[in-house]
Amino acid sequence: MTDVSKQILEKANGGLKLNPDEQRRFLGTFEERVLGYADLETANDDKFQKGYVSILESLKKETQPLFVKISPQVEFDKQVFYLKQSKDADYQATIVSEDHNSSPFGLVIHSxxxxxxxxxxxxxxxxxLWQEKEMEKAPTSLWKKWFG
Structure with a gap:
């Protein structure tokens, strides 16, 4: 017979977890379900933010449904942006709790x-997204046109 108090404590804590370290690292999901992740520096980058919608559209082609988990360590305005864009694209998005502060990732997209x-x-x-666009050819000045 099993110990009743042990079962009560396990159930109160959410039961037994598989790979709790892996779940903490990937903001509460398993690595095998992850389609893509961005570390904190990348998630806070403006270039990544500008390309976020195109990233979601690209990953949408691979699998459905998609879930987005956002770290609480990402800048607040970027958290709100990622949350809003994900919801607009009909994906479930959440800002995870402080329990996942040890995660090196700022954003995890998974199935x-x-x-x-x-x-x-x-x-x-x-x-x-990070490659610099080629500088457009500067227009030649009026003086160069006239005097070569």
Whole structure:
């Protein structure tokens, strides 16, 4: 017979968890479900914020449904932006609790089933967001046109 008080304590704490360290690292989900992640520096980057909608559209093609988890360590205005854009694209998005402060990630996009992704770092997958656009050719001045 099992100890009743032990069962009560386990149930009160949410039961037994599989891979609790992995879940803490990936903001409460398993690594096998993760489609992409962004570390804190990347999640706070303006270039990543500008390309966020295109990232969601690209990942939408791979699997459905998508879930977005946002770290509480991401800047507040960016948290709100990611939350709003995710909700507008019909994805479930949450800002996770302070329990996941040890996570190195600022943003995790995952599914509810295991997925195969060769590269999960969004900064590497969407590296074109960080490439500088070629400078447009500066217009020649009026003096150069006239005097060569």
């Amino acid at each position: 509810d089933t295991p997925v195969q992704a060769s590269e999960k770092d969004l900064r590497k997958v969407f590296s074109d």
